[in-house]
Structures are given as C-alpha cells and as structure tokens.
Amino acid sequence: MFAGQPDAIWGCDDNNRVLFYSHPVTVGPDVEELQLRLGQLGFYHGPVDGVFGEQTERAVRALQAAYRLAADGRVGPATWDALGIGLAPAVTKNPPSPSGKVEIVVDMDKRTLTITSDGQPYRTYPIAVGKSKTPSPVGEWKVNHKSTNWGGGFGTRWIGINVPWGIYGIHGTNKPWSIGSSASHGCIRMHNRHVEEIFPWITVGTRVRVVGQPKFFPGYRRRTIRPGASGQDVVLIQVRLQDMGLYWGGADGRYGQMTQLAMKYFQLLAGLPADGVIDEQSYKALGF
Numbered sequence: 001m002f003a004g005q006p007d008a009i010w011g012c013d014d015n016n017r018v019l020f021y022s023h024p025v026t027v028g029p030d031v032e033e034l035q036l037r038l039g040q041l042g043f044y045h046g047p048v049d050g051v052f053g054e055q056t057e058r059a060v061r062a063l064q065a066a067y068r069l070a071a072d073g074r075v076g077p078a079t080w081d082a083l084g085i086g087l088a089p090a091v092t093k094n095p096p097s098p099s100g101k102v103e104i105v106v107d108m109d110k111r112t113l114t115i116t117s118d119g120q121p122y123r124t125y126p127i128a129v130g131k132s133k134t135p136s137p138v139g140e141w142k143v144n145h146k147s148t149n150w151g152g153g154f155g156t157r158w159i160g161i162n163v164p165w166g167i168y169g170i171h172g173t174n175k176p177w178s179i180g181s182s183a184s185h186g187c188i189r190m191h192n193r194h195v196e197e198i199f200p201w202i203t204v205g206t207r208v209r210v211v212g213q214p215k216f217f218p219g220y221r222r223r224t225i226r227p228g229a230s231g232q233d234v235v236l237i238q239v240r241l242q243d244m245g246l247y248w249g250g251a252d253g254r255y256g257q258m259t260q261l262a263m264k265y266f267q268l269l270a271g272l273p274a275d276g277v278i279d280e281q282s283y284k285a286l287g288f
Contacts, residue, residue: 012187016152019075021057037083080174087176098122108212128178128189135215136186137163139235140250143206157195161208164230225278229255
C-alpha cells in the first residue's frame with residue numbers, strides 16, 4: 001500500500017516565531033528542533049516532545065547565559081544564531097560559474113545537492129531533507145521563484161520549485177546543525193553560504209531532479225487516481241510508465257494528458273478498460 005495526497009496544501013513551514021514559555025504552552029516542530037539542539041549542546045536533558053515547558057525554558061536561559069546573551073528564556077534570532085555557532089562551512093573563494101547548462105540533482109538517500117553542468121557534476125553540497133511525517137517531494141521539477149533574505153528558518157536565499165501539491169523550495173537555514181539529517185517540513189535546507197554560492201547560477205526554469213524512494217504523508221491510503229490529480233503517487237505511476245517505455249514526459253506529479261495517454265495504452269496492453277482511471281486493477285497490473 002502507498003498513500004495518496006491530502007487535500008490540504010503541504011510544504012515548507014520553517015517558522016520564524018519567537019519561542020518562549022507561556023500559558024497555554026508553545027508547541028510545534030520548531031520547539032522540537034530547539035530541544036534537540038539544546039540536548040546536543042548539553043543544556044537540555046528532557047524529552048524531545050515539541051512542548052516549550054519550564055525545563056526547556058531553563059535550558060534556554062542556561063544557553064543564553066553561556067553565550068552572554070540576555071537570559072530571558074525567549075528564543076529569537078540571536079539565540080538561534082548562538083545554537084549554530086561553529087557550524088557554518090569554512091569561507092572559501094567562490095568557484096567560477098558553471099560554463100554549461102545548469103541542473104540541480106537532490107539525492108534523498110545521500111542527503112546531497114549536486115549542481116551539474118552539461119550533465120556533469122560540478123559542485124556537491126550537504127543538505128537536510130524532509131522528516132518522515134513531512135517528506136520531501138521526489139520527482140522532476142523546475143525552479144519557479146527566487147528570492148533573497150527571507151530570514152529566520154529560511155536563511156538568506158530561497159529557490160522555489162513547482163511542486164503542485166504544496167510550497168517547496170531550496171533555502172538556507174538558521175539551524176545549521178540539521179544539515180545532513182531528515183529535519184525539514186519537506187524543503188531542502190542548505191548552509192546559508194552554500195545556497196548563496198549557487199543562487200547566481202540558478203534561473204527560473206532550471207530543472208531540479210529529486211531522486212530517491214518516494215515517501216508519503218502518514219495516514220493516507222491508496223486512492224483511485226483520475227486525470228487532473230496531482231501527488232507523490234502520480235510521480236510513482238509516471239516513473240513506472242517511464243521504466244516501461246510508455247511515457248516520455250517528466251515525473252512531475254501532474255496527471256495530465258501525456259500521462260493519461262500512456263496509462264490508457266498500458267491498460268490496453270494489459271487487457272483492462274482503457275479509461276485512464278488508475279484503480280485497484282491498474283495498480284496490480286503495474287506491479288504495486
């Protein structure tokens with residue numbers, strides 16, 4: 001079984017809010033990341049539960065005192081910066097711009113982002129990818145937006161990609177300790193210096209391939225897919241049809257006309273009703 005996509009809009013949500021102990025208590029994945037980092041630094045020994053309670057506040061105050069910040073227990077930009085001291089990559093001379101056609105390859109398993117030039121690897125960078133509950137979208141995308149200085153959890157640069165079921169992109173971070181792990185809401189995190197380095201090389205329309213085993217949002221089950229649908233499950237169908245030599249379009253998660261034609265042809269070959277509707281019979285015939 002594999003999951004369909006929810007009706008809600010999913011994607012990146014790196015909160016920029018100030019965290020502090022309050023009633024009702026502050027909760028969220030940003031609190032969870034805070035607790036994890038405080039624990040790594042030896043300031044916090046409680047549960048990593050995403051609840052900003054008294055124990056978390058004491059740990060924040062201890063960290064702030066250690067770094068000579070105002071020990072007010074409030075986690076704003078200065079405290080997030082202190083949590084990441086010493087983790088920025090070394091400053092090196094910027095490499096020249098790639099001379100060929102630039103594409104981006106994100107490897108989910110290796111947690112790397114590679115810039116290619118005319119199909120050849122040019123530079124490779126470590127990244128953070130989505131958590132199991134908020135997976136990064138595997139597929140073939142294009143850059144549809146660029147921006148600078150989003151700040152906070154988005155770091156200094158934003159490179160948006162055209163995933164149809166949510167807001168996803170490649171961006172910097174104020175949580176450099178997360179690089180190399182599965183930590184985001186689905187976006188691709190980079191060190192600020194690294195995303196600043198690649199930013200001038202990327203244009204709107206640049207191809208982005210995210211490779212790896214697709215993962216699905218928890219709690220959703222296999223659905224009947226009809227033309228006009230979108231989702232990670234559509235990507236999986238497109239890849240299977242590509243492997244069979246029946247589909248020559250991109251695995252972009254959109255069940256459009258080209259995907260529908262390929263699916264109808266497959267159904268015809270499999271002795272199924274050639275209606276383009278992917279139901280249980282079609283799943284089984286595809287090998288799922």
